[in-house]
Amino acid sequence: MITKEEVEHVGWLARIEIHESEAQAYAEKLNAVLDYFSQLDEVDTENVAPTYHVADIVNVFREDVVRPSMPQEEVLANTGKKQEGNFLAPRIM
Amino acid sequence: MVYENVDGVKIGLEIHVQLNKLNTKLFCGCSTDYHNDEPNTHVCPVCLGLPGALPVLNKRAVEFAMKVGLALNCDIVGQTQFHRKNYYYPDLPKGFQTTQYDFPIASHGKVIIDGEDGERIVRITRAHMEEDPGKLMHIGSIEKSKGTLINYNRSGMALIEIVSEPDMRSPKEARRFLDKLRSILEYLDVFNGDLEGAMRVDANISVMGGERVEVKNISSHKGVEKAALYEIMRQKNFVRRGGKVVLETRHFDEQRGVTLSMRSKEEEHDYRYFPEPDLVPMRVADRVPEVIKTLPELPDAKRERFTSQYGMADMHAKALTSEIKVANFYEQVANLVDPRSAAVWVADILKGELNYRDVSVDAFKVEDIVEIIELVTGNKITERSGVEIIRTILDNGGTPAAIVKEKGLIKVEEDIVTKAVTEVLEENPEALQDYLGGKEKSLNFLVGQVMKKTAGRSDAKTTREMLLDRISKLPPK
Ligand SMILES: [Zn+2]
Numbered sequence: 001m002i003t004k005e006e007v008e009h010v011g012w013l014a015r016i017e018i019h020e021s022e023a024q025a026y027a028e029k030l031n032a033v034l035d036y037f038s039q040l041d042e043v044d045t046e047n048v049a050p051t052y053h054v055a056d057i058v059n060v061f062r063e064d065v066v067r068p069s070m071p072q073e074e075v076l077a078n079t080g081k082k083q084e085g086n087f088l089a090p091r092i093m
Numbered sequence: 094m095v096y097e098n099v100d101g102v103k104i105g106l107e108i109h110v111q112l113n114k115l116n117t118k119l120f121c122g123c124s125t126d127y128h129n130d131e132p133n134t135h136v137c138p139v140c141l142g143l144p145g146a147l148p149v150l151n152k153r154a155v156e157f158a159m160k161v162g163l164a165l166n167c168d169i170v171g172q173t174q175f176h177r178k179n180y181y182y183p184d185l186p187k188g189f190q191t192t193q194y195d196f197p198i199a200s201h202g203k204v205i206i207d208g209e210d211g212e213r214i215v216r217i218t219r220a221h222m223e224e225d226p227g228k229l230m231h232i233g234s235i236e237k238s239k240g241t242l243i244n245y246n247r248s249g250m251a252l253i254e255i256v257s258e259p260d261m262r263s264p265k266e267a268r269r270f271l272d273k274l275r276s277i278l279e280y281l282d283v284f285n286g287d288l289e290g291a292m293r294v295d296a297n298i299s300v301m302g303g304e305r306v307e308v309k310n311i312s313s314h315k316g317v318e319k320a321a322l323y324e325i326m327r328q329k330n331f332v333r334r335g336g337k338v339v340l341e342t343r344h345f346d347e348q349r350g351v352t353l354s355m356r357s358k359e360e361e362h363d364y365r366y367f368p369e370p371d372l373v374p375m376r377v378a379d380r381v382p383e384v385i386k387t388l389p390e391l392p393d394a395k396r397e398r399f400t401s402q403y404g405m406a407d408m409h410a411k412a413l414t415s416e417i418k419v420a421n422f423y424e425q426v427a428n429l430v431d432p433r434s435a436a437v438w439v440a441d442i443l444k445g446e447l448n449y450r451d452v453s454v455d456a457f458k459v460e461d462i463v464e465i466i467e468l469v470t471g472n473k474i475t476e477r478s479g480v481e482i483i484r485t486i487l488d489n490g491g492t493p494a495a496i497v498k499e500k501g502l503i504k505v506e507e508d509i510v511t512k513a514v515t516e517v518l519e520e521n522p523e524a525l526q527d528y529l530g531g532k533e534k535s536l537n538f539l540v541g542q543v544m545k546k547t548a549g550r551s552d553a554k555t556t557r558e559m560l561l562d563r564i565s566k567l568p569p570k
Contacts, residue, residue, distance in 0.1 A: 013363060015181050052174045052368045058376045061152035064115055067122030067137075075133045075141060075245075083232075085132040086242035089183045092229065 002030045096209035098262045100300050102325055105259035106267060106317070107295040108274065111225060112157045112251040114283050119224045119251035120148030120191065120372075128288055132244035140224075140249030142187030147371055154251040155198075157283040158222045159377060159384045161253050162199025164277050164391055165217045169381050170196050174374040175222075176366045183243050184226035192223035192254075194366045198377065204277070205393065206269045207411075209262060215270050216258040225250035228290070247290065259297060259305070264321035267296065271314045272415065276392050280417045287453075298324045303338035308352050311345050320345040324352050395420055403432035405440075412440040418454050419444065425459045430466045438466050438479070446483050461486060464493040472509070472548045478502040513546040514559050518567075525564070536560065 004023045007030065011018035018026065072085055081088035115125055121139035138146035162169050176194035202217035227248035231238040255274065261267045271294065278284035286292060294317050299305040306328065308320050328338050343352040390398070392414050399410035399420075413423045413436065426435040443462060447454060462483075469479045474497060482496045496502070517539055518525055528535040536557070543556045551559075 009363075013179070013181070013365070053370065053373050055373060058172070058374045060149065060373050061155070061375075062122070062149040064117050064151050064153035065122060066116050066124045069123045069135050069137050070141075072131060072134050075136050081240075083240075083242060085134075086230070086244050087133070087183075089229075089241045089243055091231070091238045092183060092241045 002027050002034065094210055096262065098209075100325065100329060101302055102262050103259040103299045103305070104261040104264070104267045104321055105297040105305075106255075106257045106261070106270065107297070108255045108257075108271070109225075109293045110161075110253050110255060110274075110278060110284055111288070111291045112154055112253060112283050113285050113288055113291055115151060115154055115157065115251055117151055118249040119151055119154050119222070121249055123249065125250060127246035130246065132242075132246060135246040136248065140186075141245055142185075148191065148369075150372060150375070151251060154222065155375065155377060156380075156384060156387075157251070157281075158198050158220070158253050159380065160281050160283060160388060161255075161278065162202065162220050163381070163385060163388060164281055165199065165202035165204055165220060165255070167199035167202030167217055167220060169377060170198055170200070171378040172196070172374055172376045173198055175369040175372045177369050178223075178364045178366055180364060182226070183241065184229050184248070186227065186245060186248060190223060190226065191369055191372070193221035197221035204257075204270065204273055206266065206273050208266050208269070213260070213266065215260040215266075218256040218258055220253055220255045223252050223254060224248070225252050259299070264318040264325070267321050268314050268318040271317060273392070275314070276415050276417070280389055280391055282389070282417075296321055296324075298328070299338070300325055300328045301332060303328065303332065304340045306338060306340070306352075307342045308345050309342055309355070312347070316345060316347050319347075319350050320352055323350060327352065399423075399436075403427055403436060405433055405436040409436040409440040412444060416454070422454045422457075422459060426462055426466070429459075429463045431470065434466050434470050435462075438462060438469075442480055443483060446480075446487055450487055452487065456487060457483075461493055468493065468497070474502050510543070510547055510551045510556070510559065513543045514556075514563050517542045517546065518560075518563065528564070 004020075004027050007023045007026045008018055008020075011023075076082045076085070076087065079087050113125055117123060118125060118140055121137050123135045123137050123140055125135075127135040139148055159169055173193055173196035175191050177189040178192050178194070179189045181188055197219040199220040200218065202220070204215050204217060206213050206215055225247050227243055227245040230242040230244070232240050232242060257270065261270055271292075275284075275286050275292065279286060284291065290312070292312075294311045296308045296311060296317055297305045298308065298321055306324060308324055311317050311320050324343070331338060342355050344355050345352050396407070396410045396414040399405055399413060400407050405413075412419075414420045419439070423435060423439045426439060439462065443454075443457060447456065450456075465479045465482050468474045469476055474482075478497070478500075481500065481502070482493050485491060485496050485500070486493070491499075521539060521542060524535045524538050528539070539560055540553055540556050543560065544551065544553065
């Protein structure tokens, strides 16, 4: 069971503001999803290796060769605030 | 002698090492050579975390990580994959750090250091691959900062995080461990420790069986030693006053030399790891034999070889092998002059002068030290003059020959010949009498004696003239 408090906590971790009025509704919806997934608990996975990736391939690599980066103006194009080529964020402790 | 460790000090380290000898970042083709460039000029959609961008793993980064693991005597994992470590902080443009979680690429290793009472084994818990976050810079002081500047050039650099067991019993052992680690990493040619931010250390420190305190983000070996010294003293005083040390995270203020408590939020460790779906697993076990073949001779092995091959003292072998650059420099010198003299000159004298000036051995030329050693061992200049030439070259440049001339060190040579003439005349009164009595051949004998004494530094003609000059000035008997 997911509680209202857990919804608020996860909201904080994701830096999403969740009003108290919404928290209860989200908790109910999330619980419904989890209930649905709990059907998977019925499957016997005793001798099955965990699935880390759905595609059955391994070792996809790239050679260590430099490719062009983006121009600075383009990098900063989507930011609201910038200063001397940097992104400018609010004061962080 | 056995080290007692009366305070029950235990230090474990977590070291973030940038694999900065790679050409490109861990998951994209951006160049790692950003140190002298404008901010945000070495970034692309991948390392900037733009939606839809897909990471592709750098093959050579995996090789480097395997090399590090093997050099630290670790087991290499059979198969592993990356995970997402989720947290929100502006240095992390994607909102998660791509890292290894349940299967680090290397684990269960060990490093041997010179401990408080001889050789000491420091166990390596694990070493895993991950990406470096971007760099934050506060405008003004932390207290009055108006904002934070973010530069993502560092974002996505390949890191290897090495975690040790709490096997170090003093700040000095912690520092020795870091020195040894740096030495190994530079031998492997995967890491340049001179670059800013190349190695960052978190230290876990406890005393007398108390809880451990984590001191985060220390940027130098000296800093780790200082932070540990301070932290041990603080914890001891705290316990003495009846306090109980609790698990906490502290920050090291390098300028003031103190550690400060960071208010740690509980959710800080709520990382919600899950497998990174954008990267497929990697299977590396079968590549281990191949990578072992590429491992160079490591510091311990080189130290042993230096003592046996060149017949030098272990103390010299240790000093010469701690830095790969110095070891290579020495071997070039040893090929050209007597290896034992070379060991003394490079390990005891040159290295001391370099350390004193905090410069690398790159600042000195092999041919210059060879020339100096030849001048000294050939008795042409004194040892003291040899040291003076080294200092002059380091401080003002120049060549040994020019400095010998300019400083009149060659005068010392004439002095030595003059001295030899006096000695030979005193030691051979009969030959002198014979010559004075008309036996010309006796003069040849005296010339030979002088040249023998001065190791042929003065030619026959000059020696003959000097002898005749001296004899003519002898008081009559
Ligand atoms: Zn990039």
